[in-house]
Amino acid sequence: MAERQLLSGNEACALGALKAGVRFFAGYPITPSTEIAEFMARELPKVGGFFLQMEDEIASINAVIGARAGGLKAMTATSGPGFSLMQEGIGYACMAEVPCLIVNVQRGGPATGLPTKPAQGDVMQARWGTHGDHPSVVLYPDSVAESFFLTVKALNLSEYLRMPVILLMDEIVGHMREVVEISEEVEIYSPKKKKKPKEEYLHYDEDNNYDAEFAHFGEGYKIHISGLTHRPDGFPTNNPEIIAWKMERLKRKVEDNLSLFWGWDMEYLDLGSEVCLVAYGAAARAAREAKVIYEKERKKPIGFLRFRVIWPFPAKRVSLLLRSALKIVVVEMNQGQLGGEVERAVNPDIPVISVNRVDGEMITPEEILDVL
Amino acid sequence: MKEAVFNYLRLDGRFPHILCAGCGIGTIMKAMVYAFSDLNLPNERICVVSGIGCSSRVPGYLDCDTFHTLHGRAIPCAIGVKLAQPEMKVIVMGGDGDILAIGLSHFIHAARRNIDLTCIIVNNFNYGMTGGQVSPTTPQGSLTLTTPYKNPEREFNILEISKAAGAVFFARSTTYHAQHLKEMIKKAIEKKGFSVVEVISQCPTFFGRVNRIGDGVKMLEYFKEKSVEVKTLPVASRGEKEEKFPEGKIVIGVLYETSAEEFLESYQKNVQGEYEGRG
Numbered sequence: 001m002a003e004r005q006l007l008s009g010n011e012a013c014a015l016g017a018l019k020a021g022v023r024f025f026a027g028y029p030i031t032p033s034t035e036i037a038e039f040m041a042r043e044l045p046k047v048g049g050f051f052l053q054m055e056d057e058i059a060s061i062n063a064v065i066g067a068r069a070g071g072l073k074a075m076t077a078t079s080g081p082g083f084s085l086m087q088e089g090i091g092y093a094c095m096a097e098v099p100c101l102i103v104n105v106q107r108g109g110p111a112t113g114l115p116t117k118p119a120q121g122d123v124m125q126a127r128w129g130t131h132g133d134h135p136s137v138v139l140y141p142d143s144v145a146e147s148f149f150l151t152v153k154a155l156n157l158s159e160y161l162r163m164p165v166i167l168l169m170d171e172i173v174g175h176m177r178e179v180v181e182i183s184e185e186v187e188i189y190s191p192k193k194k195k196k197p198k199e200e201y202l203h204y205d206e207d208n209n210y211d212a213e214f215a216h217f218g219e220g221y222k223i224h225i226s227g228l229t230h231r232p233d234g235f236p237t238n239n240p241e242i243i244a245w246k247m248e249r250l251k252r253k254v255e256d257n258l259s260l261f262w263g264w265d266m267e268y269l270d271l272g273s274e275v276c277l278v279a280y281g282a283a284a285r286a287a288r289e290a291k292v293i294y295e296k297e298r299k300k301p302i303g304f305l306r307f308r309v310i311w312p313f314p315a316k317r318v319s320l321l322l323r324s325a326l327k328i329v330v331v332e333m334n335q336g337q338l339g340g341e342v343e344r345a346v347n348p349d350i351p352v353i354s355v356n357r358v359d360g361e362m363i364t365p366e367e368i369l370d371v372l
Numbered sequence: 373m374k375e376a377v378f379n380y381l382r383l384d385g386r387f388p389h390i391l392c393a394g395c396g397i398g399t400i401m402k403a404m405v406y407a408f409s410d411l412n413l414p415n416e417r418i419c420v421v422s423g424i425g426c427s428s429r430v431p432g433y434l435d436c437d438t439f440h441t442l443h444g445r446a447i448p449c450a451i452g453v454k455l456a457q458p459e460m461k462v463i464v465m466g467g468d469g470d471i472l473a474i475g476l477s478h479f480i481h482a483a484r485r486n487i488d489l490t491c492i493i494v495n496n497f498n499y500g501m502t503g504g505q506v507s508p509t510t511p512q513g514s515l516t517l518t519t520p521y522k523n524p525e526r527e528f529n530i531l532e533i534s535k536a537a538g539a540v541f542f543a544r545s546t547t548y549h550a551q552h553l554k555e556m557i558k559k560a561i562e563k564k565g566f567s568v569v570e571v572i573s574q575c576p577t578f579f580g581r582v583n584r585i586g587d588g589v590k591m592l593e594y595f596k597e598k599s600v601e602v603k604t605l606p607v608a609s610r611g612e613k614e615e616k617f618p619e620g621k622i623v624i625g626v627l628y629e630t631s632a633e634e635f636l637e638s639y640q641k642n643v644q645g646e647y648e649g650r651g
Binding site for chain 1: 415417419421431432437439441445448450454455456478639643646
């Protein structure tokens with residue numbers, strides 16, 4: 001059963017989270033993400049969940065981590081400046097292996113930037129915002145319907161991989177309204193490897209890296225969760241071998257599971273063409289329109305590649321998919337953050353041209369057509 | 373014979389602890405486990421949450437759910453745990469720098485919300501783990517590594533902050549008064565709502581030595597000399613409106629207690645009111 005609804009991207013995201021089992025939301029109001037918090041404030045109590053408006057974004061991400069460590073699926077939503085404040089907490093969630101969802105509905109930056117205008121400037125912050133080495137998983141919708149589905153996907157991935165997952169959105173998608181079909185039920189991940197009995201259980205043992213049921217506070221497992229580099233039992237260590245094991249473990253859980261992203265992480269059309277457009281999020285909507293106009297006017301196809309997952313960046317597959325292009329045009333509303341990744345991935349002989357805009361205005365199809 | 377309190381310690385290879393000789397934090401840990409034992413709290417129902425610092429290492433030695441979070445962030449993490457597990461006794465343990473500097477806004481907002489947490493603040497007047505820098509409770513005029521010309525700033529009054537922010541219970545004790553400390557912790561745990569215990573503790577390594585107070589024992593003697601139990605003061609000077617505590621003394625005991633609706637109760641009540649009303 002599917003239900004047709006008129007929703008904004010922010011509402012669709014909140015609805016997706018609710019259906020995927022989120023029962024705790026802590027956040028701090030910030031444009032253009034606030035509708036997610038408002039939706040949760042209204043809906044969570046109806047299903048026995050909690051909504052808390054915290055004193056700041058730092059408190060929000062930490063309350064989210066605490067709630068998930070206590071057994072409730074948890075999320076927060078923010079925008080650029082709040083996302084910056086949350087970085088230490090996101091790093092903690094990586095190290096302590098606490099799943100959670102962080103939604104960043106981007107605005108222009110740096111600093112307070114452009115609160116009510118769109119931008120895609122947090123692509124690199126989502127990857128490298130925290131200190132230390134760890135992988136990131138970042139999903140990026142380009143429509144209201146996708147805001148729903150990718151939120152569900154993000155939560156499931158987060159639980160599967162036992163790490164924080166970030167959903168990057170645009171102000172455009174967040175505030176735009178579209179009619180979407182929302183299914184009554186969504187698929188919720190349940191772990192394959194079941195929890196061991198208390199005597200044998202180690203919070204970070206090898207069986208417990210991904211796709212495993214892990215203990216939470218209050219179950220009597222008497223676990224120790226720490227942001228310090230730890231041993232399989234969770235207690236801090238300075239042993240170089242165990243430190244290396246832990247760092248490797250964080251990396252491996254994403255590397256071992258790259259196939260999870262295959263089949264849905266990209267959308268592509270006519271990639272055999274001479275010119276290929278590469279984009280994501282709101283900018284991809286302009287690129288798609290540019291493709292339509294170009295093909296109508298010049299009567300030949302143009303390639304189109306759109307990312308739904310930007311981190312881990314699928315460099316090998318991008319290189320393969322774009323191998324026959326003679327020119328690549330990367331469209332994004334920043335100064336070329338993901339363009340650099342595309343350039344690194346493809347054959348160095350292929351020219352990679354950027355269409356960028358950072359003035360708070362949407363890139364138009366005409367601007368893209370100008371460089372074709 | 374093994375004492376009952378050993379049930380609350382992780383004796384499988386976690387000891388010896390990392391604390392310096394003469395430090396007061398061990399005494400506080402002991403008072404905590406005796407309080408748990410006296411209250412007959414099952415290990416499974418306790419979660420001790422800490423931030424970063426010397427005192428924040430304590431949970432690692434306790435045999436219950438333990439949560440060693442980021443610097444200053446123990447309270448928001450504890451709020452998350454408490455809402456996810458309302459049946460658990462969630463105890464926040466942290467130092468003066470952790471809770472009152474970087475974590476101050478979380479502290480006052482948790483007090484304002486009156487969420488059912490017990491917050492034990494280990495006040496040793498300096499940042500111990502980083503080597504003895506000035507903290508919000510370092511007395512004016514004291515020496516630390518970052519106030520080599522003596523601390524020019526006034527120190528925080530934790531009692532006044534807690535009261536103003538809406539905590540429903542405030543007690544103070546010292547590491548010299550081990551029994552008294554245990555009783556204060558027990559009372560705080562039993563109190564529904566946001567309760568605070570300030571424990572005056574010695575840091576002989578970085579505070580006692582630098583300020584020429586002396587070693588751990590000397591500092592304990594100082595606490596003994598300076599302390600006065602609030603109950604022994606004339607009633608008039610215990611007036612709620614104005615603190616008339618004796619100058620230069622450490623007043624210990626339950627210094628403030630009131631009652632107010634706890635956050636979870638009022639949250640549930642509001643939500644239920646809304647939906648029952650609609651029929």
